[in-house]
Amino acid sequence: MSTRTPRHRRSRTAIAAGLPLALAAAGGLGYGLLGPGGSSHASAATAVPAWATQAADGFASVNALGQNGTYGGRGGEIVTVKTLADLEKYATADKPYIIVVAAAIKMDPVGKEIKVRSDKTIIGAGTSGQIVGGGFFLGQGVHNVIIRNLTIRDAYQGVWNDKEHDYDGIQMDGAHHVWIDHNDIRHMADGLIDSRKDTTYLTVSWNRLGQENKAFGIGWTENTTADITIHHNWIRETEQRNPSTDNVAHAHLYNNYLVDEPGTAITASYGNYARGRTNMLLENSYFQGLANPVIRDATATLVQRGNLFSGTSGRNESGGAGGSWDPRSYYAYTPDKAADVPSVVKSGAGPRSSLGTTTTSAKAAAATTLTVAKDGSGQYTSVQAAVNAVPANNPSRVVIAVKPGTYRETVKIPSNKPHVTLQGTGAGRKDTVIVYNNASGTPKPDGSGTYGTGGSATVAVEADDFQARNLSITNDFDEAAHQDIAQQAVALRTASDKVFLDGVIVSGDQDTLLLDTASKDRLGRVYMTNSYVIGNVDFIFGRATAVIDKSVITLKKRWNGTSAGYVTAPSTAANRKGILIANSTINGDVSDRTFYLGRPWHAGGDATLDPQTTVRNTTLSAAIKTTPWTDMSGFSWKDDRFAEYKNTGAGAGAASPDRPHLTDAQASGQEIGDWLGDWTPSAS
Incomplete structure (x- = not known):
């Protein structure tokens, strides 16, 4: 046995363990523009992000x-x-x-x-x-x-x-x-x-x-x-x-x-x-x-x-x-x-969206904050009023800080107002709620018809580089009281690129979260993390290239107390990525084997679409059917792109012709980075 002598002394800079260090890095500023060879270099004028000093x-x-x-x-x-x-x-x-x-x-x-x-x-x-x-x-x-x-x-x-x-x-x-x-x-x-x-x-x-x-x-x-x-x-x-x-x-x-x-x-x-x-x-x-x-x-x-x-x-x-x-004689923990x-x-555990992210200090310094409060203590009493105050074609980040309260209104961020963040300022995401109750069949006040599915959204985002965090967005349309009209009732609709949803709750029944693009030929990427989505029928749907990561998808009974539904309904354009659910949990207080993971939505009967949903490394409750994919409007799911990989829980199942699993080689090309491409979501 070797003889051991003391070689160390306790560090004065030891960090107490027990808290994910990523949490301490939130809010750090980042670094510069791409230089030759694809590298970005910090200058002396830039602030040092928190993760770079840990x-x-x-x-x-x-x-x-x-x-x-x-x-x-x-x-x-x-x-x-x-x-x-x-x-x-x-x-x-x-x-x-x-x-x-x-x-x-x-x-x-x-x-x-x-x-x-x-x-x-x-x-x-x-x-x-x-x-x-x-x-x-x-x-x-x-x-x-x-x-x-x-x-x-x-x-x-x-x-x-x-x-x-x-x-x-x-x-x-x-x-x-x-x-x-x-x-x-x-x-x-x-x-x-x-x-x-x-x-x-x-x-x-x-x-x-x-x-x-x-x-x-x-x-x-x-x-x-x-x-x-x-x-x-x-x-x-x-x-x-x-x-x-x-x-x-x-x-x-x-x-x-x-x-x-x-x-x-x-x-x-x-x-x-x-x-x-x-x-x-x-x-x-x-x-x-x-x-x-x-x-x-x-x-x-x-x-x-x-x-x-x-x-x-x-x-x-x-x-x-x-x-x-x-x-503790060596370090604190x-x-x-x-x-x-x-x-x-x-x-x-695992990679954090808040670590390693970079932006220019000039952009961060140029961020403007507008405050919203129901009690009049802010600059505005409604969220839409604050959005209206954002100048057209604003070149830098505008944070709309929304104080705790329930804001019964519809909100639209138009395409000419990019770089907007909706930020709840309460202790948790339930403290700040934006809610309304339009449905697809709800008549418009001006008598020009009904809202339609997309028009029913409580919050509609048409501007690029949008962020939302620490708040709830809800559509509380009463299906039981309005069985005479079309039931689709969207809580959040996005139709833009680089949408970052972090720490939010999006809640509804049918068609809760519409992840769309500005047009069929436009790319629209969405990254949702640390969040909840609640619904029952096709409640995550659209043609966006969307990632739902480290989140909880909650299945909800229908208006009459029955359990039946579909988690996703992608309408992905050919040669694009669709919906990726990763590292998450799908559960809810519903009956066993009553929910499909998804079905193909060929919007308008468009046969050129190639809908895609991949669910991977996710815990599935017993609510998920043993054959988790199904057809829609005459289109077979087997002709489109639906697959699982390494899911767990009572709702997971072995690979079969009716339950395709990705191979390891296929899964290596269906990572979050493959969906997001050259975009790295970062809080700003």
Whole structure:
């Protein structure tokens, strides 16, 4: 056994854990215009965004080995890259850089691992930063590196326990002071993360790790010198090394969520594993469905406290001669309750739209705020009055801050008023409500006919670069009282490009959320996150290229108390992307097997349309039918594009001719970044 001497002291800048660091980054300003080669460079005049100044927590925050914590490329130039050549150029440079990855970058050859040098931050721009078919390598002595907010995926070569291709997402051999945070790493050829050969002062936090034989291996050394913190990671559908820790002096694992989902082709052999002379503290983690959730070698020490086990079996061990130790003697942290871990980790792990996003400081500085309040304490008492005050063709952001209250009105943002944000200022999205009750068959006051479906919207957005957050938009049309007229009643209609809906509730019955484009030949992209959509019949519909991510879709009974409905009705133009529901939940207080995921809407009988809905990595309740797609108006869903991928829950089902699933190769082309293209949604 090696003799260990103290090498570290507690960092004064350690960040208390237990809160997703992405939340602290909200509101940060960003950086400049694209320069040559697709890179953007910060100037001295620009403000530094919050995410560019953040440092690691856990052992990566400790001052040791001549390095005071882990802060990556902080203080260096911020560059935006969209090509492999640029990424490699800056990652291997000998000076600090903050490297913003703003595209899906394919490694060439497959399996390539970029050899990152010290003092680097590599961060995805919102949810668009992807590394496809390869990863990163940190060699001996490389230090002060942050890898955040990226999707690293798809180097898999078709062999499950691949002994030939050592293609990892992130491999570290003898590195120190590394922070791996808020990434989605999956489907690689060998392992997702390897920490080898005395790599130390490592923190791995808030990552999603999945679709892999080997998730996270630690060791490949006879020394017992490494100090590692692993917290708030979602490890699912992985067979082994979840993680496996070999000869680690201090391994602090807390608030991780490990899941072996039933009915899939991947079965976990074990959960957390303490090997060799490892001294592990395992606390407040949640293990679901695993065989052998916690394993200890006879030579290792493993102390458990506060963990929860649901549906597990086999080995669940602790003990050893090494004795307990207190992480707080090295860094501050505050663990979440174990019972809260599934919801906290599922909602917080993986890439965040608020990280790595950039804009010009001039644009941010030019933003104007107009206030709306029912009680007269603002500049306007109605939302539409504030919209009317926005000058035509406004060149920069206008924030309409709406104070808590119920605003019974219709709101229209016309096409000549771009860059508008509707921002509720209450404590939650239910505090500020915009509501009206027009339906398709409601007569117009001027006697010129009825509103029609699109005209029934409570809020209609026809301007590009629109944002809404922290409020509710509702259509409360009373179907039971008006059975004599057409029932479609839209809460929110968008017919523009670059619409960002963050933290909103959109509620109605039939045709709640109309995601449209300005015309059939125009692109209209929508990104909704951290939100709720409520309805029953075709309540997410239209021809937009739309992503609903990390949200809850709530199924609602019909006016007469019956359960029957359709979640989506896309009317996608040929050669465009349609509706993508990802990383979300579909549920509601309705009867089992009564709702379809979707049906093809060939608006006006247009046979040239090619409707598309993909539902992936989403939890489906038992309300979803076992054959989740159906025909509409004489058009067969099988002639259009409807598919699932890696869904879970009681409503999920195996692939069949009546329930198509994407292959892994197909799914790699149906990521959020494929939908959004060159647009990275960012709060402004």
